[in-house]
Amino acid sequence: MSDVRKPLMAGNWKMNLNHFEAVAHVQKMAFALDDADYDACEVVVLVPFTDLRSLQVLVDADKLRIQYGSQDISAHEKGAYTGEVAGSMLSKIGCSYAVVGHSERRQYHGETNEDINAKALAALANGITPIICYGEALEVREAGDQVMYSLDQVEKCLAGFTPEQAASVVLAYEPIWAIGTGLTASPTDAQEVCGATRGWLTDHFGSEVANSIRILYGGSMKGSNVASLMSQPDIDGGLVGGASLDPDEFVAMARHRLLTP
Ligand code: PGA
Secondary structure, eight states: OOSSSOOEEEEEOOSOOOHHHHHHHHHHHHHHOOHHHHHHSEEEEEOOGGGHHHHHHHHHHHTOOOEEEESOOOSSSSSSOTTOOOHHHHHHTTOOEEEESOHHHHHHHOOOHHHHHHHHHHHHHTTOEEEEEEOOOHHHHHTTOHHHHHHHHHHHHTTTOOHHHHHTOEEEEOOGGGTTTSOOOOHHHHHHHHHHHHHHHHHHHOHHHHHHSEEEEESSOOTTTHHHHHTSTTOOEEEESGGGGSHHHHHHHHTGGGSOO
16 A cells, blocks of 8 residues: 555445345445545445445435445447446446456456456546456466466556556456455465556556556455555555445455554
C-alpha cells in the first residue's frame, strides 16, 4: 500500500444475495462504517445485476458513501446481444465499478484477454472503472511461470490503451488456485506478481501512471490476512469473495488500517 494510492476494498458477492438481502447487508455495513473509514479506504460491493436498482435507491436516499458495481459488462453498446447488460445501463444505475475478466468468467464463459480488453474499454467509455482480473492457475505456479503468465495477461487486457485509459483502471491479481480454496498467496508471493505488474506498467505507461494504478489482491483474503497483504508496497486493496458475504468481517477488512500485520 502506498501514500499516493487510496486503498480499495471491493466485495465480489458472486451469485449470492438477492435484492432484499443486498439491502439488509449494505445497511449493516453502512451502520458500522464512518467518515474516517471512507476517507481511508474506498468501500465497494460488486453485486448481481438484480441487486443494483435496490442499492441505487438505498445509497441515494441515505447518501451512503459505499459504492457499488457489477460483476460483468457487455463489450457492446446496445442491440441484439441477448442476456448482456450495456455499460450505459450500468452507469445510469450508478455503478462506479465493473469487474471484467474474473477467472470464473474466463473459465465458465470462455472469456479471452481480447474480450476483457473490449469490456474494459466499454466500461471506460461509460465512466465506469473496470476492475481487470488476471492471475495464474496452479500448474503455472508450480512451473514457476506465474510472473510471465500474469504479465502476458495484463499486456493483452491493456493492449492499445492510452496512458490516460490505463490510469483509469484497477487491476486485480487473483491466483486461481487461491480463489475460494482457503489457500492464500503469501504476502511475498502476492507482492512478487503485483510488484512485477507495477514494473510492467512503468515500462509501458511511465512511472506517473504506474504509480497511480491500484493493484488489488484477491484469493481467500479475509480478516486474518488482510493486514499482512496490505502491508506489501504494491498491494493497494482486495477483491474479496467469500469474506465479503459477512458484513462484519468485510467492514473489519475495510478498516485494515486499524489491524496489525
Ligand atoms: P475468494 O474469492 O475471496 O472467495 O477467494 C475472490 C474472488 O474470486 O474475487
